[in-house]
Amino acid sequence: MTGPKIIFFVLAATIIVFSILSISSRKILRAAIFLLFVLVAMAGLYYMMNFQFLAAVQLMLYAGGIVVLIIFSILLTSQIDSKLSSPKQSHLLAGAVTAVGGIVLASVTILQYVFKPGVEPAEGTDMRTIGLYLMDTQVHGYALPFEVISILLLAALVGSIFIAQKKNL
Amino acid sequence: MNLQSEIPLHYMLVLSTIVFFVGLMGVIIRRNLITMLMGIELMLNAVNINFVAFNHYLYPNRLEGHFFALIIMAIAAAEAAIAIALIINIYRRFATVSVDDVDELKY
Amino acid sequence: MNYSFTLIILLLPLITFFSLGLLGDRLKGQLAGVAGTTALFIITTLSYYTAYLYFTTSNSETGFSSIEPFNILWLSFTDSLQIHLGILLDPLSVMMLVVITTVSLMVHIYSLGYMKGEKGFQRYYAFLSLFTFSMLGLVVATNIFQMYIFWELVGVSSYLLIGFYYERPSAVAASKKAFIVTRFADLGFLIGILILSFNTNTFDFSILTSLDGPVIASSTGALFMGISVTTWAMILIFMGGAGKSAMFPLHIWLPDAMEGPTPVSALIHAATMVVAGVYLVARLFPIYSFASPDALEVIMYVGSFTSLFAAVIACTQLDIKRVLAFSTLSQIGYMMVALGVSGYGGEAGVGYMASLFHLFTHAFFKALLFLGAGSVIHAVHSNLMTDMGGLRKHMPITHLTFLIACLTIAGIPPLSGFFSKDEILVAAFEHNKLIFAVQWLVAGITAFYMFRLYFNIFWSHTPAYHHTPHESPITMTGPLMFLALASIFAGFVPFHELVTSDGKAFHTEFHWMIAAPSILIAIAGIGVAAFLYYKKNTRPENIAIRLSGVYTAAFRKFYIDELYLFITHKVIFNLISRPVAWFDRHVVDATMNFIGDTTVFFSGAIKKMQSGHMQVYIWFFASGVLLLTLIMMMNHV
Numbered sequence: 001m002t003g004p005k006i007i008f009f010v011l012a013a014t015i016i017v018f019s020i021l022s023i024s025s026r027k028i029l030r031a032a033i034f035l036l037f038v039l040v041a042m043a044g045l046y047y048m049m050n051f052q053f054l055a056a057v058q059l060m061l062y063a064g065g066i067v068v069l070i071i072f073s074i075l076l077t078s079q080i081d082s083k084l085s086s087p088k089q090s091h092l093l094a095g096a097v098t099a100v101g102g103i104v105l106a107s108v109t110i111l112q113y114v115f116k117p118g119v120e121p122a123e124g125t126d127m128r129t130i131g132l133y134l135m136d137t138q139v140h141g142y143a144l145p146f147e148v149i150s151i152l153l154l155a156a157l158v159g160s161i162f163i164a165q166k167k168n169l
Numbered sequence: 170m171n172l173q174s175e176i177p178l179h180y181m182l183v184l185s186t187i188v189f190f191v192g193l194m195g196v197i198i199r200r201n202l203i204t205m206l207m208g209i210e211l212m213l214n215a216v217n218i219n220f221v222a223f224n225h226y227l228y229p230n231r232l233e234g235h236f237f238a239l240i241i242m243a244i245a246a247a248e249a250a251i252a253i254a255l256i257i258n259i260y261r262r263f264a265t266v267s268v269d270d271v272d273e274l275k276y
Numbered sequence: 277m278n279y280s281f282t283l284i285i286l287l288l289p290l291i292t293f294f295s296l297g298l299l300g301d302r303l304k305g306q307l308a309g310v311a312g313t314t315a316l317f318i319i320t321t322l323s324y325y326t327a328y329l330y331f332t333t334s335n336s337e338t339g340f341s342s343i344e345p346f347n348i349l350w351l352s353f354t355d356s357l358q359i360h361l362g363i364l365l366d367p368l369s370v371m372m373l374v375v376i377t378t379v380s381l382m383v384h385i386y387s388l389g390y391m392k393g394e395k396g397f398q399r400y401y402a403f404l405s406l407f408t409f410s411m412l413g414l415v416v417a418t419n420i421f422q423m424y425i426f427w428e429l430v431g432v433s434s435y436l437l438i439g440f441y442y443e444r445p446s447a448v449a450a451s452k453k454a455f456i457v458t459r460f461a462d463l464g465f466l467i468g469i470l471i472l473s474f475n476t477n478t479f480d481f482s483i484l485t486s487l488d489g490p491v492i493a494s495s496t497g498a499l500f501m502g503i504s505v506t507t508w509a510m511i512l513i514f515m516g517g518a519g520k521s522a523m524f525p526l527h528i529w530l531p532d533a534m535e536g537p538t539p540v541s542a543l544i545h546a547a548t549m550v551v552a553g554v555y556l557v558a559r560l561f562p563i564y565s566f567a568s569p570d571a572l573e574v575i576m577y578v579g580s581f582t583s584l585f586a587a588v589i590a591c592t593q594l595d596i597k598r599v600l601a602f603s604t605l606s607q608i609g610y611m612m613v614a615l616g617v618s619g620y621g622g623e624a625g626v627g628y629m630a631s632l633f634h635l636f637t638h639a640f641f642k643a644l645l646f647l648g649a650g651s652v653i654h655a656v657h658s659n660l661m662t663d664m665g666g667l668r669k670h671m672p673i674t675h676l677t678f679l680i681a682c683l684t685i686a687g688i689p690p691l692s693g694f695f696s697k698d699e700i701l702v703a704a705f706e707h708n709k710l711i712f713a714v715q716w717l718v719a720g721i722t723a724f725y726m727f728r729l730y731f732n733i734f735w736s737h738t739p740a741y742h743h744t745p746h747e748s749p750i751t752m753t754g755p756l757m758f759l760a761l762a763s764i765f766a767g768f769v770p771f772h773e774l775v776t777s778d779g780k781a782f783h784t785e786f787h788w789m790i791a792a793p794s795i796l797i798a799i800a801g802i803g804v805a806a807f808l809y810y811k812k813n814t815r816p817e818n819i820a821i822r823l824s825g826v827y828t829a830a831f832r833k834f835y836i837d838e839l840y841l842f843i844t845h846k847v848i849f850n851l852i853s854r855p856v857a858w859f860d861r862h863v864v865d866a867t868m869n870f871i872g873d874t875t876v877f878f879s880g881a882i883k884k885m886q887s888g889h890m891q892v893y894i895w896f897f898a899s900g901v902l903l904l905t906l907i908m909m910m911n912h913v
Contacts, residue, residue, distance in 0.1 A: 002175055004175045004176060005175055005176060008175075008176050008180070012180075012184050015184065015188060016184070016187055016188065016191075019188055019191045019192070019211055020191055022195070022207060022211070023191060023192070023194060023195030023198065023199065023204070023207070023208055023211075024198075028201060028203065028204060031204055031207060032207065035207050035210065035211070038188075038211065038214070039210075039214065042214055042217070042218060045218065046221060049221055049222070049225040050225065051221060051225075051235055051238075053235075054221065054235060054238060054239060057239065057242060058217075058242065061242050061243075061245075061246050062210070062214070062242070062245075065246060066210060066245070066246060066249045069249060069250065069253055070203060070206065070207065070249075070253070072253075073203055073253045073256055073257065074203055076257060076260070077203070077256060077257065077260040077266045084199075084200065084201055084204065085200050085267070087198040087199065087200060088200075091197055091198055092198055094197065095193075095194040095197035095198045096194065098190075098193065098194070098197065099190040099191065099193060099194040100190075102186075102189075102190045102193070103186055103187055103190045106186040106190075107183050107186055110179050110182045110183060110186065111179055111183075115178050115179075115226065115227060116227070117178075117226055117227060118226065118227045118228050118229050118230065120228075120229060120230035121229070121230060122229040122230065123229065123230050123231065123232060125232070125235070129232070130232070130235075133232055133236070134236075140231070140233075142236050145236070145240055149240055149243045149244070152243070152244065152247055153243065153246075153247055155247075156246075156247035156248070156250050156251055157250070159251055159254070160250045160251050160253070160254035161254075163251065163254040163255055163257075163258055164253075164254035164257045164258060
């Protein structure tokens with residue numbers, strides 16, 4: 001049992017346990033916090049795989065942005081103290097069947113496939129490389145998605161303000 | 170550090186699968202709109218793990234998976250923002266965020 | 277000789293029908309009637325001219341030739357099934373042209389007086405023109421299908437005219453009865469036509485009846501149930517003729533058809549339409565004579581029975597129009613008998629000639645009788661004999677013409693009826709003595725009931741009239757006088773030179789052996805009628821009581837109508853119609869309803885999928901994807 005393996009199993013266990021808890025918790029704030037733990041553990045996983053920038057972005061965006069947003073909306077819309085209603089039996093059954101079936105199906109497929117590992121030497125994942133790629137307009141550059149995503153974010157910004165505004169504006 | 174020797178790829182993939190379907194189940198089971206949103210976020214994150222794992226194990230010389238995951242995160246953020254805005258609007262209209270009461274598009 | 281002008285004879289009544297039908301409402305007063313009468317006067321003149329031209333020019337070694345001024349292809353289904361429309365001129369059709377147009381003209385003039393002031397005056401004349409057109413088209417038909425078309429048209433015109441007083445339920449019922457009975461008979465007619473033309477691939481009369489044509493020359497055809505196919509076809513065709521000519525047992529519509537106006541009865545149900553059956557048999561006579569003589573036997577027996585049957589019933593009826601209707605039945609029976617006993621060619625064809633001669637004379641005197649009865653009804657406002665009497669003082673012209681007609685039908689020489697009836701008796705005597713005896717007896721009965729009618733109307737006792745009956749106007753008595761003259765002189769037309777079975781003239785002589793007994797029995801009949809009815813007395817009632825069973829049966833027309841009602845209601849409706857209706861309602865409709873209900877049920881079940889709940893949609897989406905993946909994995913395993 002080497003170090004990475006232990007860390008991986010801890011992180012994986014965290015992720016799985018807390019995700020299940022998140023979806024089954026009766027108290028809404030607790031569900032949000034459990035989600036937060038899942039997201040943080042995932043950041044840890046990215047860090048293990050050498051994607052430091054991505055881990056940082058994950059923490060900032062998800063943990064620091066989206067979960068905060070969720071908690072805000074919880075505060076704005078529902079009573080924090082009251083318990084959430086339990087799911088309908090039919091939905092529970094249907095969801096369980098679908099989930100378990102899906103997991104089994106996907107796992108069987110994955111485990112049967114022999115992946116060929118890549119043999120080229122690893123690219124660097126430091127900021128400089130990422131920045132260069134992000135501005136690259138050649139074949140493997142990501143300038144176009146970068147621009148597109150910025151427009152998307154603008155649209156989302158304007159849209160969410162418009163949707164959520166009070167009527168008499 | 171290169172994980173190829175220590176942790177096989179399919180561990181990651183199975184983990185990603187489990188998280189995805191747990192998120193899906195959350196979407197189907199939960200009756201509160203916000204908790205449904207949480208399930209959707211779980212699904213998106215599971216997919217992110219998938220991309221990143223493939224990138225790291227199969228194509229270490231490229232960064233496609235990395236950037237894909239980055240873009241997905243940006244999109245998830247935008248989508249969550251809009252979703253919250255919609256939820257606020259629904260709350261103002263129906264005074265509830267239970268999904269059972271938001272079914273006016275039925276037959 | 278250019279006979280193209282004969283097209284006007286056909287087209288003018290049709291144009292009149294359309295004009296009067298469409299514009300009639302706007303014509304004031306009697307204008308519609310005058311228009312119709314004028315049109316008819318024109319075509320009567322043209323028919324006389326045609327007859328004169330034809331009979332003086334078309335004679336030849338082989339007899340009178342058939343001329344077809346027109347024969348146009350109208351519908352062509354395949355090479356072998358083609359329907360032509362045209363005009364055929366031969367002695368038979370030219371004679372019929374004269375008869376139809378003359379009687380129709382008389383009826384048109386008469387109706388100017390009779391129907392004056394009636395509601396629907398224009399409609400009446402329009403229908404009369406339609407009828408004239410249809411009947412003329414029927415007699416000049418070049419092929420049997422054209423004849424069938426006009427046959428049906430004549431039936432329609434009859435329906436329209438019988439039901440003229442459509443607000444009377446009895447008239448409506450009578451018109452329906454006439455149409456349905458004749459339509460039923462036409463079913464047999466159509467099947468007969470189809471059988472006949474199937475083997476020969478033609479409808480044309482000239483081919484069908486030619487002596488070396490496909491029908492007659494090769495008359496050794498297939499047998500069906502012991503009778504040759506041709507005979508079946510001819511019997512079925514006769515069934516159509518029997519319906520139109522009201523032979524037993526399809527006679528039930530004719531007495532009821534008296535619900536129509538009296539001039540209509542004169543035109544249609546005495547002189548022209550009801551002889552269409554006789555015309556049909558005469559037209560197809562070569563086939564009957566050579567290829568299916570058995571059918572001729574059937575015709576003979578049916579005709580003879582009908583004439584006896586109708587004569588007996590006529591002795592008891594009180595409605596004067598009903599008496600005349602049964603008289604018509606009886607006389608048509610005579611015509612059918614004459615055809616049935618006839619041979620072909622020369623002397624043997626005397627029956628054919630006699631039948632058509634009787635048709636010719638009967639048209640005139642029967643029309644005269646009906647129009648005279650109409651005159652009486654118009655004066656007395658009642659149809660029943662019991663309301664009439666002693667009218668000879670009040671209506672001299674009607675009286676005289678009616679008397680002439682009664683003498684004619686009784687067969688007193690030298691009136692026309694004597695000659696034509698005598699020829700029939702001669703033909704019957706040559707062929708079948710039993711039939712001769714029956715027809716001789718019927719002649720006596722005919723004289724009896726006709727003079728019973730005459731005495732009851734014009735002699736007997738005078739009942740108390742509401743207002744004194746007066747003679748009819750000249751528009752009504754004019755035709756009566758003309759027809760009386762025709763009845764007197766028509767007997768002198770040399771039919772044996774003009775209309776014969778093979779077109780050639782033959783020599784006839786006077787058979788005193790046959791003529792004398794017929795005159796004697798006619799005088800006997802008149803005498804008995806005078807004895808009973810000349811002055812009002814109780815002798816008729818005593819006889820009626822003595823023969824009460826027979827009398828009641830005859831008065832009730834031998835219960836044939838009740839029998840028909842029984843068959844249709846109890847047998848057909850209950851045994852056939854009801855189960856079929858049940859099947860239609862409970863099986864066919866139920867199946868349709870079942871399909872509909874199933875669709876509704878399934879849609880009700882499926883529409884729950886559109887529940888509006890997003891989670892359900894997501895679940896469907898996800899599970900669908902998983903299912904597809906599973907299926908694809910199964911396929912590749």
